[in-house]
Amino acid sequence: MTSLSSSLLLPIIVFLPLIAALVGFILSRNTFQGQLNVGFAFVQFLIVVLMTILFLDEQSYQSAVYQIGSWGAPLGIDLVVDGFSILMIGLTGLLTLILTIYGAAYYADDPKSLRFWPLWWLLIAGLNALFVSGDAFNIYVCLEIIGLSAAALVALQSTRASLEAALRYLLVGLLGSLFYLMAIAILYRSHGTLDLAQIAASSGNGLPDQVAMILITIGLLLKIALFPLHFWLPQAHANAPTPVSAILSALVVKASLYVLIKFWFEVLSGSTTFGASQVLGVLGGIAIVYGSWKAFRATQLKVLIAYSTVAQLGYIFLLFPLSEHAANTSSFSGSSFSGSSFSGSASQAAIYFIVAHACAKAAMFLSAGNLILSQGSGDIAQLKGIATREPLNVLIFTIAGVSLIGLPPSAGFIAKWLLLTTSIESGQWWWVLVVLSGGLLAAMYLFKILSLAFDNTLDDGAVQRQPKALSSKLLTSSALVLALITLALGFNAEFILNISNPPVGVSGI
Amino acid sequence: MFNQIDLEYNGPVNDPKASWLITLCSVLGFLIVLTLVLLNYDAHNAGLRPYVEGSLSSSGVTNPVTAVLLNFRAYDTLLEIAVLLIVVIAVLPLRNSKTSLVRCIEVTNHDLVLTSLQRWLAPAVLMFAGYLLWAGATQPGGAFQAGALLAGACVLMFQTGVYRVNYTSIMARSLMACGLAMFIAVGLALIWFEGSLLKYPQDYAGVLILLIESGATLSIAICLASLYSSLIDIPGTGHAATFESGS
Numbered sequence: 001m002t003s004l005s006s007s008l009l010l011p012i013i014v015f016l017p018l019i020a021a022l023v024g025f026i027l028s029r030n031t032f033q034g035q036l037n038v039g040f041a042f043v044q045f046l047i048v049v050l051m052t053i054l055f056l057d058e059q060s061y062q063s064a065v066y067q068i069g070s071w072g073a074p075l076g077i078d079l080v081v082d083g084f085s086i087l088m089i090g091l092t093g094l095l096t097l098i099l100t101i102y103g104a105a106y107y108a109d110d111p112k113s114l115r116f117w118p119l120w121w122l123l124i125a126g127l128n129a130l131f132v133s134g135d136a137f138n139i140y141v142c143l144e145i146i147g148l149s150a151a152a153l154v155a156l157q158s159t160r161a162s163l164e165a166a167l168r169y170l171l172v173g174l175l176g177s178l179f180y181l182m183a184i185a186i187l188y189r190s191h192g193t194l195d196l197a198q199i200a201a202s203s204g205n206g207l208p209d210q211v212a213m214i215l216i217t218i219g220l221l222l223k224i225a226l227f228p229l230h231f232w233l234p235q236a237h238a239n240a241p242t243p244v245s246a247i248l249s250a251l252v253v254k255a256s257l258y259v260l261i262k263f264w265f266e267v268l269s270g271s272t273t274f275g276a277s278q279v280l281g282v283l284g285g286i287a288i289v290y291g292s293w294k295a296f297r298a299t300q301l302k303v304l305i306a307y308s309t310v311a312q313l314g315y316i317f318l319l320f321p322l323s324e325h326a327a328n329t330s331s332f333s334g335s336s337f338s339g340s341s342f343s344g345s346a347s348q349a350a351i352y353f354i355v356a357h358a359c360a361k362a363a364m365f366l367s368a369g370n371l372i373l374s375q376g377s378g379d380i381a382q383l384k385g386i387a388t389r390e391p392l393n394v395l396i397f398t399i400a401g402v403s404l405i406g407l408p409p410s411a412g413f414i415a416k417w418l419l420l421t422t423s424i425e426s427g428q429w430w431w432v433l434v435v436l437s438g439g440l441l442a443a444m445y446l447f448k449i450l451s452l453a454f455d456n457t458l459d460d461g462a463v464q465r466q467p468k469a470l471s472s473k474l475l476t477s478s479a480l481v482l483a484l485i486t487l488a489l490g491f492n493a494e495f496i497l498n499i500s501n502p503p504v505g506v507s508g509i
Numbered sequence: 510m511f512n513q514i515d516l517e518y519n520g521p522v523n524d525p526k527a528s529w530l531i532t533l534c535s536v537l538g539f540l541i542v543l544t545l546v547l548l549n550y551d552a553h554n555a556g557l558r559p560y561v562e563g564s565l566s567s568s569g570v571t572n573p574v575t576a577v578l579l580n581f582r583a584y585d586t587l588l589e590i591a592v593l594l595i596v597v598i599a600v601l602p603l604r605n606s607k608t609s610l611v612r613c614i615e616v617t618n619h620d621l622v623l624t625s626l627q628r629w630l631a632p633a634v635l636m637f638a639g640y641l642l643w644a645g646a647t648q649p650g651g652a653f654q655a656g657a658l659l660a661g662a663c664v665l666m667f668q669t670g671v672y673r674v675n676y677t678s679i680m681a682r683s684l685m686a687c688g689l690a691m692f693i694a695v696g697l698a699l700i701w702f703e704g705s706l707l708k709y710p711q712d713y714a715g716v717l718i719l720l721i722e723s724g725a726t727l728s729i730a731i732c733l734a735s736l737y738s739s740l741i742d743i744p745g746t747g748h749a750a751t752f753e754s755g756s
Contacts, residue, residue: 025598068584068706141588207545
């Protein structure tokens with residue numbers, strides 16, 4: 001207690017958003033509501049920065065543990081932070097700050113803000129709690145918080161389409177959670193503990209472990225929306241309010257992905273097989289092509305971006321076949337919990353992809369929201385010539401698009417470069433074709449938007465509608481900051497890779 | 510929000526045979542998987558029971574379920590109470606009303622049976638809820654059961670349509686939040702006094718657990734009652750009027 005360490009801050013980043021939610025819920029609507037919430041987000045961001053600095057400084061890349069109630073692992077619940085989770089926490093802190101500023105401007109004079117802020121902070125609390133959780137059942141509770149608050153936030157739009165999408169999102173999320181819960185019951189029966197580290201220490205290649213891994217994978221794939229299970233995502237993400245769309249695509253699907261990666265590579269790594277990883281990779285590849293094609297055919301701007309999320313998630317699933325191969329060749333013992341199994345170049349690519357996609361997709365949703373606010377319609381056809389009226393928002397959209405396509409200099413370029421080199425090194429050259437064609441398809445659907453936006457020909461008066469009010473400066477500038485971060489990540493790749501992947505671990509392999 | 514849904518489905522009616530086949534296949538598959546797991550199950554593990562029994566004496570309560578829920582794994586329970594709050598916020602109306610928590614409406618035709626049932630049963634239910642809360646320390650019981658019973662008493666009181674609750678008043682919102690707020694306050698205070706989150710001092714553990722459970726009982730009761738009111742809309746009894754907007 002005398003010296004400050006990063007593990008002591010772990011409960012704070014869960015409780016601060018909870019307190020913010022309670023304050024927002026009890027305090028009625030008032031004039032300083034926006035400033036209050038931005039203040040909370042800023043404090044959270046400072047704590048996260050402090051925590052990251054402390055973690056990098058003190059821990060020499062070991063995981064830090066906080067025992068709640070001093071009971072210790074099998075009886076109580078441990079909060080654990082390692083390189084991957086500190087990166088996700090940092091990402092959450094940063095995006096929360098920017099999206100809260102955006103949300104404060106977006107909901108400035110709206111009675112819906114009364115319900116928006118408590119749900120928003122509960123969602124953030126769920127995300128933070130998930131990333132620091134070291135307990136299998138606690139992860140289930142966190143998934144419940146995230147799923148329920150996300151569905152409620154989608155329903156906040158109160159249109160018929162958003163209510164239908166929210167209901168479907170809720171039911172799919174619950175189904176996924178039930179699969180996960182079933183797996184946890186099996187794991188508890190065969191291991192006698194719920195602590196992830198202890199399950200990992202005693203896990204082998206037994207049948208219960210394999211069945212649990214299958215159930216966890218199915219349940220979480222439902223929540224992540226990998227290709228055949230993506231049916232709920234486009235409607236839910238497209239019909240949500242703009243800041244909610246951004247956080248759903250940037251962080252909420254990544255939260256389930258985080259759990260899947262944790263189980264697949266750390267907790268139950270003994271029961272994963274090369275065949276299963278190839279199946280995930282193939283599904284990811286189909287998702288890239290199918291999602292890009294549906295995005296190209298979309299007629300609504302936010303539906304296009306949502307299908308682009310389906311495609312981009314496919315890239316991250318290439319991690320599974322690529323790192324399975326790396327694990328086989330480097331004679332790596334599969335059941336250690338040190339996290340060294342998740343530190344190959346494939347996982348570097350996946351982590352970088354998660355960060356790059358989160359920033360780029362959030363920026364894209366925000367700029368699209370601004371364009372829709374300005375144009376008064378979400379139709380792509382209505383965007384004709386909008387670049388003259390909203391040049392800055394089109395620029396933001398373009399920067400985010402460049403990152404999604406994977407052109408230099410952007411975070412997306414580094415991510416794809418890492419992915420390509422990994423697939424060539426591991427000898428699985430067929431993934432190179434998938435990645436390259438995915439980039440071309442992404443260019444197709446994004447340049448479709450851009451060519452419309454820069455088209456100034458006035459062919460008929462019906463397309464050029466009455467210009468609405470220009471989007472506010474705060475909305476535009478918060479989107480711009482995100483776009484600039486996307487660019488900056490392209491120049492500072494080492495920073496991200498060093499946080500998530502200990503140099504010690506890499507040299508150890 | 511969710512209570513506004515009225516979905517119409519005009520598509521083709523599902524083929525009942527196909528639905529049956531799908532259900533049968535999935536159930537059979539699931540059972541086979543379960544059987545395989547159970548066959549392979551090596552029963553040398555007693556789970557966490559020995560750990561719980563070993564630490565029960567220092568947990569402040571003697572009922573192992575309460576000890577797990579509110580001491581050993583109190584963090585999970587705290588987050589579950591947050592889940593309940595999310596659900597309630599999701600179904601609350603969008604505008605906050607300024608009227609008071611409970612209002613009485615003059616009803617012309619009194620239902621004698623219902624009114625006397627309320628007079629006799631509601632206080633007894635209230636008493637029993639208090640007992641369940643208190644008994645949770647030693648026997649099966651506790652906040653969730655007591656809260657559910659209180660909510661039942663509220664539902665009984667709603668039946669005549671005399672009482673109308675405004676769930677968006679500041680009082681109602683404070684009651685809904687008080688369970689989570691109390692939990693967080695105790696948890697954070699214990700960081701200050703004991704040096705760790707939710708680490709109860711052994712002498713005061715029982716009292717603190719009862720304090721947390723009391724707050725949780727009130728929140729659970731009003732949350733369940735609001736869920737009931739938002740889902741039930743009996744014409745003539747004025748339940749829809751509980752959602753009058755403040756404007």
